Amino acid sequence: MNERQGFKFIAIFLNMAWFASFVLIPGLMVVGISFMTRDTGTFFSPPLTLTQYRELLDPVYAKVLGTSLIYSLNTTLLCLCVSYPFAWILSQASKHRRPLLLMMVIIPFWTSSLIRTYALVILMKANGIINTLLLAPGIISEPVSLLYTDFAVYVGLVYSLLPFMILPLYAVMEKMDLRLLEAARDLGASEYQVFVHVVLPLSLPGVLAGCIMVFLPAMGLFYIPDLLGGAKTMLMGNFIKNQFLTAMNWPFGSAASVFLLMLMGLMIIIYFTFSRRFNRHQTL
Amino acid sequence: MTRWLKISWVSAVFTFLYGPLLVLMVFSFNQARYTTSWQGFSLKWYMRLLDNPQLLDAFFNSLTVALISSMVATALGTLGAFAVSRYRFAGRKLFFGLVYSVMMSPDIVMGISLLMLFVLAGLTPGFLTLLIAHVTFCLPFVIVLVHARISGFDPAVVDAARDLGARDHEVFFKIIVPMILPAVLAGWLLSFTLSLDDVIISFFVTGPGFEILPLKIYSMVKLGVTPEVNALCTVLFLLTLAAVSAAHVLTKEIKK
Amino acid sequence: MPVVRLQNVCKSFNNQPVINDLNLDIHKGEFLTLLGPSGCGKTTVLRLIAGLETCDSGTLFINGRDQTRMPACDRDVNTVFQSYALFPHMTVFDNIAFGLKLKKKPARQIRERVKETLTLVKLEGLETRSIHGLSGGQQQRVAIARAIVNQPLILLLDEPLSALDLKLRKQMRLDLRHLHRKLGITFVFVTHDQEEALTLSDRVVVMNHGTIQQTGTPKDIYETPVNLFVADFVGESNIFDARVTRTSGSDMEIHFQGIAKIVQNRRNFKSGQAVKMLLRPEDMTVARIQAQCPAGSLPGRVTEMIYKGTTVDLIIRLDSGQEVFVTEFFNEDDQDIFYDVNEPVCVSWIKGWEVTLADE
Numbered sequence: 001m002n003e004r005q006g007f008k009f010i011a012i013f014l015n016m017a018w019f020a021s022f023v024l025i026p027g028l029m030v031v032g033i034s035f036m037t038r039d040t041g042t043f044f045s046p047p048l049t050l051t052q053y054r055e056l057l058d059p060v061y062a063k064v065l066g067t068s069l070i071y072s073l074n075t076t077l078l079c080l081c082v083s084y085p086f087a088w089i090l091s092q093a094s095k096h097r098r099p100l101l102l103m104m105v106i107i108p109f110w111t112s113s114l115i116r117t118y119a120l121v122i123l124m125k126a127n128g129i130i131n132t133l134l135l136a137p138g139i140i141s142e143p144v145s146l147l148y149t150d151f152a153v154y155v156g157l158v159y160s161l162l163p164f165m166i167l168p169l170y171a172v173m174e175k176m177d178l179r180l181l182e183a184a185r186d187l188g189a190s191e192y193q194v195f196v197h198v199v200l201p202l203s204l205p206g207v208l209a210g211c212i213m214v215f216l217p218a219m220g221l222f223y224i225p226d227l228l229g230g231a232k233t234m235l236m237g238n239f240i241k242n243q244f245l246t247a248m249n250w251p252f253g254s255a256a257s258v259f260l261l262m263l264m265g266l267m268i269i270i271y272f273t274f275s276r277r278f279n280r281h282q283t284l
Numbered sequence: 285m286t287r288w289l290k291i292s293w294v295s296a297v298f299t300f301l302y303g304p305l306l307v308l309m310v311f312s313f314n315q316a317r318y319t320t321s322w323q324g325f326s327l328k329w330y331m332r333l334l335d336n337p338q339l340l341d342a343f344f345n346s347l348t349v350a351l352i353s354s355m356v357a358t359a360l361g362t363l364g365a366f367a368v369s370r371y372r373f374a375g376r377k378l379f380f381g382l383v384y385s386v387m388m389s390p391d392i393v394m395g396i397s398l399l400m401l402f403v404l405a406g407l408t409p410g411f412l413t414l415l416i417a418h419v420t421f422c423l424p425f426v427i428v429l430v431h432a433r434i435s436g437f438d439p440a441v442v443d444a445a446r447d448l449g450a451r452d453h454e455v456f457f458k459i460i461v462p463m464i465l466p467a468v469l470a471g472w473l474l475s476f477t478l479s480l481d482d483v484i485i486s487f488f489v490t491g492p493g494f495e496i497l498p499l500k501i502y503s504m505v506k507l508g509v510t511p512e513v514n515a516l517c518t519v520l521f522l523l524t525l526a527a528v529s530a531a532h533v534l535t536k537e538i539k540k
Numbered sequence: 541m542p543v544v545r546l547q548n549v550c551k552s553f554n555n556q557p558v559i560n561d562l563n564l565d566i567h568k569g570e571f572l573t574l575l576g577p578s579g580c581g582k583t584t585v586l587r588l589i590a591g592l593e594t595c596d597s598g599t600l601f602i603n604g605r606d607q608t609r610m611p612a613c614d615r616d617v618n619t620v621f622q623s624y625a626l627f628p629h630m631t632v633f634d635n636i637a638f639g640l641k642l643k644k645k646p647a648r649q650i651r652e653r654v655k656e657t658l659t660l661v662k663l664e665g666l667e668t669r670s671i672h673g674l675s676g677g678q679q680q681r682v683a684i685a686r687a688i689v690n691q692p693l694i695l696l697l698d699e700p701l702s703a704l705d706l707k708l709r710k711q712m713r714l715d716l717r718h719l720h721r722k723l724g725i726t727f728v729f730v731t732h733d734q735e736e737a738l739t740l741s742d743r744v745v746v747m748n749h750g751t752i753q754q755t756g757t758p759k760d761i762y763e764t765p766v767n768l769f770v771a772d773f774v775g776e777s778n779i780f781d782a783r784v785t786r787t788s789g790s791d792m793e794i795h796f797q798g799i800a801k802i803v804q805n806r807r808n809f810k811s812g813q814a815v816k817m818l819l820r821p822e823d824m825t826v827a828r829i830q831a832q833c834p835a836g837s838l839p840g841r842v843t844e845m846i847y848k849g850t851t852v853d854l855i856i857r858l859d860s861g862q863e864v865f866v867t868e869f870f871n872e873d874d875q876d877i878f879y880d881v882n883e884p885v886c887v888s889w890i891k892g893w894e895v896t897l898a899d900e
Contacts, residue, residue, distance in 0.1 A: 008367040015364035015423070016375065019382040022420040026397030027389075033400065043403070086297045089290045101294075103532055108301050110474065110528040112481030114498050115517045118505050119304035122311065122514070129307055162301065212388075220392035223483060227505055237392045237484070244396050244488070254400075257393045264388055440625035443592050446612040447619045448639035448690065458638075462629045 030261070034254035043250045052255035061239075065259070068236040072218040075157040079165040079214050080207065082158070087169035087206075088199075091176070102170070109163035117156050117227055124152055124228070148230035156224040161217060165210040172206030205275050212267045219260060236260060305521060312514035329515040339500060339516065346480055346497040349411070353418035354475035360419070361426030362468050366460070368427075369434040383424040394421065395488035402489060409491035417489045418479040425478065426471035429535070433467035466534040473531035477524045541604050543568040543694060543726050544589055549598035551584055558584050560750040562598070566694070567743075571720050571727045575737040576747035577773065582730045583622075585747075586696050589728065591615045603693060613642075618687035619696040622703070624679050626671045632658075632682055633667035639690040657689040660719065677708045684719070694726040701736065713739055734774045738762060746770050768897060771818045778824070778864045780817045781899070784809045794896075797860045801836040804892045814899040821867040823893040826854060826877075829884040837888035840864070842879045852877050856887055 034052055039045035055061060090101050108116065123129050124146040131143045146152055180202070184194045222237030236256060243253030312330070316323035333339055368379060386394075398420070402413045445459045483498045490496060497520060504513050542565035551559040558581045566572050574582040587593040588600060591612030600608045607615060618639070627635050633654055640650045658664055661681040666674075674682065680700060687695055697716075701709045717740060720727050731737055737744050738758040746753045746761060746769075754766045765771035768779070782796035784805075792805035796817060809815055833839045840858035854866045864887060868877045879885065 011363035011367035012375075012379070014360060015367075015427070016379060016382075018360065018420070018423065019379075019386070022398065022401070022416060023382060023386055023389075023394075026394075026401040029400050029404075030393065030397045043400075082297060085293055089294055099536070103529070104298060104301075106532055107525060107528055108305075110477050110481075110531075111521060111524045112483070112498060114481070114483045114502060115308075115521055116305065118501065118513065118517055119308040121505065122308055123304050159300070159304070162297075216388070216390055220390040220484065222392065223502060227502075237390075240392055240396060241487075244399060250400065253396060257396055260390050260393050264385075264390065268385075268388065437628065438623050438625050440621045440623050441627055443587075443590075443612075444619070444621055444625035444627070444686075445638070446592065447590055447617075448686070449613045449642040450638075451611075451613050454642060459627060463627075 027261070030254045030257050033251055034258045036251045038249050038251050040248065043248070052251045055252065056255055056259065064234050064239050065236065065256075067234065068219050068239070071153070071157065071233070071235060072215050075154065075161060075218045076165075076211050076215045078154065078158050079162050080211065083162060083165040083169055083210065084203075084207075087166050087173055090166075090170055091173035098174075105163050105166050105170070109167060113160040113221065114223060116159060117224055120152070120156055120159060121147065121227055124155075147228060148232065150229070150233065152228040153225050153233050156228040157218050157221065160221060160224065161214045164213040164217070168209035168213060169203065169206040172203050172209075176202050208271055208274055212271055216260075216264055216267060219263070308514055309518045309521070312511065312518040314511065314514075317511060329511040330519075332512050333515050333519075336512065338495070339497075339512070342495045342497045342500040343516075343519075345411075345494055349414050349418055349496060350476050350479040353415050353479045354422060354472050356415070357419045357422035357475045358426050358468060358472040361423050361471060362430050362464070364423075365427045365430035365434060366464070369431055383427050386421065386424045387428070391421075391482075391484035395485040398485070399488040408493075409489055410494040413489045413491075414486060414494065414496070417485050418482065421482070421485060422475035422478050425474050426468075429471040429474070430464055430467045433464050437463055470531040470534035473527045473534070477527045477531075480520065480527075481524060541568075542566055542601075543603055544728075545599075545601040546585070546588070547599045547601070549588065549600065550596045551581075551588065551593060552596055558750050559588070562750070562752060564745065564752065564755075566726060566728060569724055569726055570742045571717070571729065571740060573729045573731060573737040573741035573744045574747055575731060575734060575744050575774070576753075578732055580747045581750040582732075582747050583698055584750075586619070586698050586728060586730050589694065590617055590619045590696055592619075616693040617696060618690050618692040618694075619698060620683050620687050620700045622699045624683040624700075624703075626679055626682055626686070628671055630671070631667065632663070632669050632671065632674070635671065635682055636686045636689050638686065643690075653689055654685075657685045660688070660722070661685045662715075676704055677712070680704065680712065688719070688723060688725075692725065694728060695723075697727065697729045699731055700729075701731075702733075709736075716740060738774070746773065748773075764895060765818070766897075768816060768818075768900060771895065771897070776821050776865060777818045778821065780819070780862070782815050782817045782896070784811055784813045784815060787811050797838055797858060797862065799836065799838065802891065803894050803896065805896075807896065807898070809896065809898070815896045816899050818895040818897065819864075819889055819893070821853070821865045822851075822869070824864070824866045824887055824889045826856065826866050826868060826879070827886045827888070828879075829886055833886035834888070837886040838864075839884065839886055842881055842883045842885055845879055845881065854879065856885060858887070 033044050035048050035050070036044040037047050037049055037051065056065065090098065090105070093101055125131075130146060131140075134140045135143065176199070180198055181194055184198045189197065219235060220237035220240075222235060222241050225233040225235055225238055236259070240253050240256050240260075243249045243256065247253075310322075313325050313327065314322055315326040315328070364379075368376060394417075398413070398417050399409075402409060402416075407413050441459060441463075442455055445455045450458060481498060483502060486496055486499055487502075490499065497516070501513060501516060501520075504510065544564075544566040546562055546564045549559055549562045550557065562581075562585065564585070574585055576582045584593060588595055589602075591607075591610060591614075595608055598608075599606055602615065602617065627638065630638070636654045636657060637650050640653060645653075654667065655664075658666065661684055663678060663681050663685065666678070666682075671679065671682070680703075683700070684697075701712050704712060713736065716727075716729075729737075729740060738761070741758055743755065744758055744761045745755045748769050754761060754770045756764075761770065761774055765774065771777045771779070780796045782794040784792050785795050785800065786793040787805055787809065790805055791802050792809060792811075793800055793802050794815065794817065803817070827837075829839065838858050838860075840856040842854055843857045843863070844855040846853040846855075850870060852868045852870075854868065856864050856866060858864060866887060870877065
């Protein structure tokens, strides 16, 4: 092995070792511990068991699971409905205006979701801006409680995750060959038909990527129900957090995490199956 | 779609995205304690921040972790991306598989898995554990950015440099480093903001002895809203804004 | 003494042999072209000379010295890359000055040399421009300038014109020839474009599957190809299967397409031997049929006529069923070279213009 290869070997080895130690091994630990029994002294003990998974299906916990899934699903749909037209308008904006508009989407994408959630708290408090604005002209007669409602949780989730939907959609739409739309129109398609037969199918990879990027994190953002939903709403994130920090039940918390990992695996499989099929269509 | 509808849709979305932040920032300069009405411009909440040693500590801790973890992630990730792009090896697929699964995996799962690892390894949660966790979630971003840059340029430039008389170290410092520099800087800036803003993973891997800003904000907000938090959030937001804008300019340079 | 000598050179990639026991001498000051289809190993030969690849076995002499193992950075050879490989983070000046700076030449001298070279490639005054703002043709010239500013012993050009459009390509051909004459250094040029090879070179090396098929002047290569590959790859050919029926002195009688004809016997063919006979489209003549074709010419019918300005191309289906391609030049005496489709014609040629090769 010469010097250059040695350097490459070390560089790759360091990265691989890092991922193995802090991603692969902890991940396998989560899976392993999910099959163990709770133990108050050592967190978990050996007898291998499916108890945790059976318990996860118990109506009490299955309900948490189901609720969290519904929250994620609704959040994803809301984000999609808002983002799809938005991303399309953005992608069709004039060339010199696009960078600025895109930049304005990227800034919230990278900024702390906690800070943005907190900004919503201020807006929605009983003595917050929205109430003040509604009270002053007499639209409402007494402060309505926006905070600590389902509505607030949805606003919070959509607010935090919206850029994750917009960016993949925009990325696909910007690359779309506009001559295809012209060709469709030239062949006699109405605006509606152009959308259904050309724009929508071509933007599907973006829709899929956006949905995955919203759906999965929406299950874990525990501070949003904490700050906006009071303690009433429970997402998977809150549930897992409680298992690890309050109930000290590692195996049960791990089992719930494995559920999230399986969901992630499923989404990756869906994404790759669809994008492969899509690519094949494109090369035809 | 009519022009009017387009404009209002875009304005509505941007208002939704920026309105709350704007209100937050405006009220951080409000004289009054409550965020209901404007009672005049004041910097008193910022002054109060400076008088709060706990907050300053947390801020300093956050900056330290963000700086060090982003630098470690950038160094490691740049080396990795460079090696991977110039060297076909059997584990290449596994490597990128790991990179993308880290980017995809839910923060909460990463948080609890690292928590368990650190507890079992006997590490006291604090600076070191936080640092490791932050490097771990920043690393993939650096790798992807730098790798994209390297695979974007013509591999023949390295041949050209050698042909013109450059030795290995000259090729590296005169050609490769300047060419990937924008991507490296962008990766570093984005790592910095990711680290500065992270809540979920940090929540699990830090201990009471080492408080960082986002978690401090979280606990303050849970206890009740105070105007200091407005000021604090404004500071943090502006910091990320600066870093993200700089990174964005650099990634645009990459695409050129 | 040749400026480059490759002796029994072999090179494989992933156990796939790319260069097979290759021997080649390149003479000082000549314009040599390596011509061949893609994958024939011509670029590998170039990279071996540049030092960007090392020979698996065999020896490479540059200027009489064994430099088989010498790294690229120490060789007195520079390359113009197919993709130009300009450094995107540098200006035109910095790109061209790169090699001189590495050799630690004084700044003043570097400035002068870069300026001279830019004039030579007709890019005066572009020193401070960034690479991104240049057109394809300008980038090409910067790539050439970056190589020749180092005054190398040999300039290697790896399909440098392939990315340019036709008009620019023709202009660059002229400029390259001019540059070669002016600099007096050895040019080794790689291309798959036979027209480029024929118009530019002093000598052409035709390659296929990692071996040299023929080496010679463009005229040799075109007029007397040594095998079917060369004949087929360089220019267009009509190829006929034929059999020698009788030999006498420097002539022989062959049978093909149902006729017999006396042709020259340059390769000592024996009676009864199967041969391939090659005819270039422009070497054949077409005549309107009178009553019957004269002896030694082939009857057929015009199936296509393509007007090309200075020539007329005819596709003729012979009575045997084989199609031949004939190019007729406009001629003051004979304005009448326009034929109707399906018109019966006779095809013939002047004895000695054919090339006969053994049937491999």
